[in-house]
Amino acid sequence: MCKSVAENDSQNSQLILDAIAALKDQPGALLPILHKIQNSLNFVPETAIPLIAKALNLSNADVHGVVSFYHHFRHTKPGVHVIQICRAESCQSMGAKALEQHARQILEIDYHQTTDDGQFTLEPVYCLGNCACSPSVRVADEIYSDMNTQKFDELLKNLHSRSTKVEAL
Amino acid sequence: MSIKVYVPRDTTANARGANEVALMIEQTAYQKDVDINVVRTSSRGLYWLEPLIEVDTEKGRVAFGPVSAADVNSLFEQQFYAGQEEHELCQGLTEEIPFLKNQQRLTFARAGITEPLSLDDYTAHDGFKGLQNALKISSQQIVDQIKNSGLRGRGGAAFPTGIKWQTVLDAPAEQKYIVCNADEGDSGTFSDRMILEGDPFVLIEGMCIAGLAVGATQGYIYIRSEYPLANEVFAQAIELAQNAGYLGNNLCGSDKTFHLQLRMGAGAYICGEETSLLESLEGKRGMVRVKPPLPAIEGLFGQPTVVNNVISLASVPIIMHQGADAYEHYGLGRxxxxxxxxxxxxxxxxxxxxxxxxxxxxxxxxxxxxxxxxxxxxxxxxxxxxxxxxxxxxxxxxxxxxxxxxxxxxxxxxxxxxxxxDTINMTEMARYAMEFCAIESCGKCTPCRIGSTRGVELIDKIIDPLQLSQREAHLQLLDDLCDTLEDGSLCAMGGMTPFPVRSAMKYFAQDMEKFND
Structure with a gap:
């Protein structure tokens, strides 16, 4: 469980270099590389930027500019579970505002923040294509429909028990 | 022979419990020793009835929905698998459900019927017939068919697809591209997602035909990251189509070539705008380009490029199969x-x-x-x-x-x-429209980048009870600001944000008063 920071860092940079090596020859390789890194690490570490820039013959600023342009890419490590709440119109028509407020209150964080125990990160999202059954929430690759405050609390409980089980192993 | 039970595999159906229902049906069938084969189809799109499960009967498929895992036991007790219609969740024959019966399904003819990743299913339901026809005729003849069908871009701009294709066909270049815009970011839409998850081969077929029509050998599909299942299914579909000779060199045994690659978006609404999407595909920030040059002349990597929406491209196979007249027969005016x-x-x-x-x-x-x-x-x-x-x-x-x-x-x-x-406050929705524009603006032009933020501030002033005396002046300013956005923005993001704002303020003006208490 408790790897040293240095050990983690060197693992990460190997992973980043592998992602770059695998994809750099594709036309327009930057987004695929960033996706591959975030898929493994859940974020794009600052240390990746000069490595990618060098491989693609770009400036650090170019790469940083792309990472920061897209909402999908995170700059810092998120919590164990990233909870995305849809803020778009269809979800608003079914009470997404109350759901957002409830989520912030119960988790005691705002969007783009992580709970103190490192369990949950809250993010806004603009449409998950589940608009026939709004409001929608996404956690990892699962979409949850017809959300309300009660179902949200149950979801939190389930996610929490899932991560305590993992820790117990 | 085992009985087929159809359970959709689709984001919304899954979100409402289709995976659990499918699993429960398999387990219960095993326990009760009933020979059932659960087939995961696409969704019919009757989402309020999802998970909508269906069984084959002599009269056709009979539907049950919305089914939860807890209903499975009682469904078995009432022998739903034998087509018994007693269960309270029985909806009768699927095709007779008024919501479905009263539609004209052309592009979605296979929705809910076929297994998304079964090439056999696809070919058994008219799949690749359009492509076969296209392989027999010249590029110009394909473009003419699309022109005659009257098909217009289904992404939103409604530009005639055939004319776009003609421009690319006529542009001389070593390399041309077909780009499918699957960055379906509009709230309240999921038809692209349904094609990507439910009938991916129709889109691959449509893109191949587009390639033949304009002389492009490479295609890209840009699918948004908010659609995890669509990305997964479509990646598999590309691989299957490649292995079966429907993509790659020697398309269907001909001397034609068409390669297709999937690229994932990264949560930027603006990348649904075609030039911004092209920038993103090139690995850049999704900044909108100035037009002209049109993407049809200078598009992806500076080459002539067809950029079409999923539904436009998915409508191409049926046009090439049944003919332009059959398609053009539907509709009104232009x-x-x-x-x-x-x-x-x-x-x-x-x-x-x-x-x-x-x-x-x-x-x-x-x-x-x-x-x-x-x-x-x-x-x-x-x-x-x-x-x-x-x-x-x-x-x-x-x-x-x-x-x-x-x-x-x-x-x-x-x-x-x-x-x-009637519980909605439309002034809040107007404010949200400005806020959304501020969050999603690419930042290239000033009216959109700054105007949207000023718009949020103005609406805050309009609803502020302490600034009531200046409301008229603020409304006037908002109107001017909307003019600036409409006239001064490069693309629809800034240019059309005034639509929801103005309509919400005009038709629902009384909602401003609700903030006065």
Whole structure:
């Protein structure tokens, strides 16, 4: 469980270099590389930027500019579970505002923040294509429909028990 | 022979428990020793009935829904698998459900019927017939068919697809590209997702035909990151099509070539705008390009490029199979064929409604949607996504037709329809439209980048009870600001944000007063 920071860092940079090596020859390789890194690490570490820039013959600023342009890419490590709440119109028509407020209150964080125990990160999202059954929430690759405050609390409980089980192993 | 039970595999069906239901049916069948084969199909798009499971009978498929895992036991007790219709969740023959029966399904002909990743299923349901026809004729003849069909871009801009293809065909270049815009970011839409997850081969076929039509050998599909299942299914579909010779060199044994690669978006709404999408594909920030040059002349990597929406490309195979006339036969005025509408938000019967152009919004709301989900009165309807106008009841008689909507200062867009009940405050929705623009603006032009933030501030002032005396002046300023956005923005993001803002402020002006207490 408790790897040293240095050990983690060197693992990460190997992973980043592998992602770059695998994809750099594709036309327009930057987004695929960033996706591959975030898929493994859940974020794009600052240390990746000069490595990618060098491989693609770009400036650090170019790469940083792309990472920061897209909402999908995170700059810092998120919590164990990233909870995305849809803020778009269809979800608003079914009470997404109350759901957002409830989520912030119960988790005691705002969007783009992580709970103190490192369990949950809250993010806004603009449409998950589940608009026939709004409001929608996404956690990892699962979409949850017809959300309300009660179902949200149950979801939190389930996610929490899932991560305590993992820790117990 | 085992009995086939169909359970959809689709984001919304799964979100409502289809995976659990499928598993429960398999387990219960095993325990009760009933020989059942669970087939995961696409969704019919009757989302309020999901998970909608179906069984084969002599009369056709019989539907049960919405089924939860807890209902499975009682379904078995009443022998649903034998086509017994006693169970309270039985909806009768699927094809007879009015919501489905009253549609004209062309692009979505296979929705809910076939297994998304079965090439056998696809070919058994007219798959690749359009491509076979296209391989027999010249590029110009393909383009002519598409022109004659009257197909217009289904992404929202409604530009004639055939004319776009002609431009690319006529542009001399070593390398041309087909780009499929699957960055379906509009709230209230999911028809692209349904194709990607439910009928991926029709899109691959459409892209191949587009490639043949303009002489492009490489295609890219840009799917948004908010659609994890669509990305997964479509990646598998590309691999299957490649292995079966429907992609790659020697397309279907011919001397033609078409390669296709999937690229994932990264959560930027603006990348649904075609030039911004091209920038993103090139590995850059999704900044909108100045037009001209049009992408058809200088598109991806500076080469002539067809950029088409999923539904446009997915409508191509049926046109090439049944002929331009058959498709053109549907519709009204200059809006030909069918439009897959998506009925969403606060509506009882939400789902996909594919209709020929020409019925009215009210028919759609009353006949298909029935009422709100909350049981309150329907009050406002936003058509065409976050850049579409909010329409009050007085405008619901509008025919669903590109020109009629344009005349009313509204847009049909990608066919998304979001219904709101009478608890909504429309001034808040106007504020949200400005806020969304501020969050999603690419930042290239000033009216959109800064105007949107000023718009939020202005609406805050308008609803501030302490600034009531200046309200008229602030409203005037907001109106001026909207003019600036409309006239001074490069693309539809800034140019059309005034649509929801102005309509919400104009038709629902009384909502401003609700902040006075």
């Amino acid at each position: 809006s030909r064929g069918t439009l897959p509408l998506q009925l969403t938000g606060n509506i009882k019967q939400a789902g996909l409604v594919e209709l020929a152009f020409g019925s009215t919004l009210r028919e759609l709301l009353d006949t298909f949607g029935l009422a709100t989900r909350t049981g309150n009165k329907m009050r406002a309807v936003q058509v065409g996504g976050p850049l579409g106008a909010y329409l009050p009841e007085s405008l619901w008689e509008l025919p669903l037709d590109y020109e009629a909507f344009a005349q009313a200062g509204a847009v049909l867009g990608h066919g998304g329809i979001v219904v709101f009940d």
